[in-house]
Amino acid sequence: MKAGRLPALLVLVALLGLAPEVARSQAPQTEERQNYQRFRQLPPDEKARVLKDLQRWNELPAARKRELQESYERFQKLPPEQRERLLLRQRQWETMPPEERERVMKNYQRWQQMTPEERAQARERLRQIPPAERERLREQWKKATPEERERLRERYRGQGPPHGQERPR
Secondary structure (H helix, E strand, O other): OOOOHHHHHHHHHHHOOOHHHHHHHHHHHHHHHHHHHHHHOOOHHHHHHHHHHHHHHHHOOHHHHHHHHHHHHHHHHOOHHHHHHHHHHHHHHHHOOHHHHHHHHHHHHHHHHOOHHHHHHHHHHHHHOOHHHHHHHHHHHHHOOHHHHHHHHHHHHOOOOOOOOOOOO
């Protein structure tokens, strides 16, 4: 295209009201260039990790990609404190031994299978533990070895609900 035609084309695009669309179509190119420049500056091991993640993403079914994108968008809308708490929980999960992860998943599944009434009863039982006792138990848990934690689980698993309440089914 000759140099003199470009300004005329831009005026025509602006007159037709297409300028926002043209600007939007060029914006991703600029963002893509910036992303590419950042990628080029990564150390080789990070580049390899990014490429592996990209390959995994490209292999996902479209429905799963949509789910993940929606999840990410919900995460971005959370208040900063809540996002930080979720990231902390993710880091904790990543450092858990496999047996602990399995136990957490079983507890989660058991919780999911409970009725709303059973969940309410479980929350109420927890609320009835005096704050000082809850704090003592938390500290005991933090200091416990995996074997001690299992013994504590067994010990408290066998206990019934507070006086006057039924055990959840």
